[in-house]
Amino acid sequence: MSGTATGAGSTAEIGRRVLKLRTERGFTQRMLAEPAYTAAYVSTLEAGKVRPSEAALRHLAERLGVSYDELATGRSPHDATRLRAALTDARRALATGAAEDAAGLFEDVRAEAERLGFAEERASALLGLGDCALETGELTLARDHFEAVERLLAAEPLPRRVPAIRGRAVAHLLAGELRYSCYLLESAIDELNASGLHDPYALLLLYTAAIAPYMDMGAHARAVRAAELALALAPSVDDPGLIARMHRGVARTLIAEGRTAEADASLAKAQELYEQLRIHTDLAHCHWMRGYVHAQDGNLERAERELRTARDMLASKRAALFTGQVEVELADVLRRRGRAAEAEALLLPLLTRSSVTGPTTDAADEVNESAQADEPAQADEPDEPDEAGLTADRGAVHAGGAHRLLGLIADERGDVEAAEEHYCAALSLLERTGAAGDLADLCRLLGDLLRREGRLEAAMDAYRTGLGHRAAPGTTTLGPAPAEPPM
Template identity: 35%
Template structure:
């Protein structure tokens, strides 16, 4: 075996040793496996701890075993290592749990500092900010965003826009969708104005705008933003595409084709981002479906709402899935498919959930019963809808159902009951209006 070098302490030794240790751990090698046949495990331990500086021959041996160049190992600035870390970020977007995503992002952020890669570190910190919001920790999210924005200060506009998306997400989480919409709109307009219309970034901006428009009650703007987003979400199976690009990038790295691997890594990242956005894209399908329904395109609405319902159910968003299920049932009713509408309503309604969702389902059930000639059932469900909308404080919907039921009662030869219902409904709408006025005055 080769004779060990003398003990030399210092920052250079420590930095090199840390790189050797990290790369060895990432590749699943023991100290003995890295050392043999020329060195000892004790020698590798001394190098990793910074107590010894390896010779050029030892560096070359370690670099070969670790799959990097000696220069990469000495300086820590390895194009191949940067590509590996970019692949790790793509894997973070594909991760199923917040804990797994956070672990990968922490790993990448620390490695990016050593590699002096500010954009890579910023993207890892944006991932950590997203995890913090999922954990309902806006303070931690804000700290990560602050750091990311500083790191991206000199980056191109389409890269800085990624931080704007994170800042908008924080504002939305804080209950300020109006400010979130302003940040997203400014970022989008700047990219288009300055000649940086990056499709992957525009996709995220438009998709995030959808939920802001929905929260602000602007249905037309939500449908338009959803249409823009879905036009850019062109991958039918993004998870499969991401896996394929990850495999290609890994193979290219193994054969030393770093530049080509970097291209594959970026393609993997863009596909993986669509996977991470799957529930948000489902909301885009919902918003576009609602817009198509308003325009009379029932077939288009059916396709979009069915897609949204499936994805939200699979993504573990039961409350949103129930809402979309009721909307989908309305479309099936309009298309003359009552059995499918009824099946969705059975699955969609959760009496312990949002009373307005249950009320909307009761309204559809009332219409289905009326279509079947079941007047008693229709009245029972529509009166349940009235009670639900009243409990939810939904004045417009309450008034609409009151008018609907009054028309039915009139048609059934019960004009007196229709007048009584309208009188009571008007009184309840007025009461809700007074309650809203009081709340606004005291806010």
């Protein structure tokens, strides 16, 4: 127990608590002290001039009718229950309302838990603050909160820290740092398996989270294996929200394999669970992905309807980053439906702050000087959650997708210069992320454009670069796959 002059366990605070409780109960100092101690000792203690021993505190606590822990720390047995109820309210607010409102509730719990010395409740509040920051697109703040959880729980077993590790990996994924996101998740999986801590909940959380960066990097085999392991772990986990998230991840791998009917069925399961749990953000993500499934199937009318539903739900929760990402996919559907002007009007506001430093592919080097001049690098700017803008460090994959779509629109209307600039901007953004499949597609588009313009050498360089990304997607930047748990 600390002997510092401040804090709930300090000598002065203990003295004040003894004085307050004694006065409330109508005891004199002598009545409280006897038979083991003197009135003078109680007077000195109440003045904060002496720190009571454990034996003295236990005697005083018994006489005052409180627990030893309450007298020593200021925490009543009801405090933990009250804080946990407040955490439940904050999580409900995050699920059904705006993240900024939920963050205020989580911050109140965090401050109170810190004041009272409740480490577990403080960690839960910080985890909630991290989830709020993810939703609002404040990715640096989200990482700070998740790292604080890991520090607070450093002495705890790894499964206790896994939700924070997963949160940090998602923040890096949303920032476009796909390799590092994979590294965090795979390292945690390996550590769990190497230490024999085969916690089904922790492993399911990690495997489910790994699917998205694997898919974005083009590491489809790893994504499929992660989905298989997640499905095998699911019967051992009693958490409907996590099971629903797993079904969403599995659906991504099914879409990539062309199994759209199965993907839609998996999303339907997730959607049913989210509706029961009233988790609005994740429900919006289900509509988002179902829109993507319908777009892959060529059912553009249904795709547009689902994507608009997702966008409206996310916008109502002020989830700016996710709203912007959905709008990129909605714009793709609008372009394919022959409404290029609507698509362009949706995309341009998203890129007012996008950062481009210039692609590194040989083919793009020839044509990127003008794009660099028009769109200066802004990678070091802080997150601005009130805007839905997509930047190199905030939604980089979708920022690249937006430039790709604008390039296609410009190309279709014969504006070769604008198309070239947008393709180069997209390449610059995506090369940082390692999104192999998207990079290969962009190199093909750029190569086709350059070839039509008669710039054959530059076109060949673009094609070669694209083939390099296609050759072994994901394997050149990822190490060995993590060990698998015993099933």
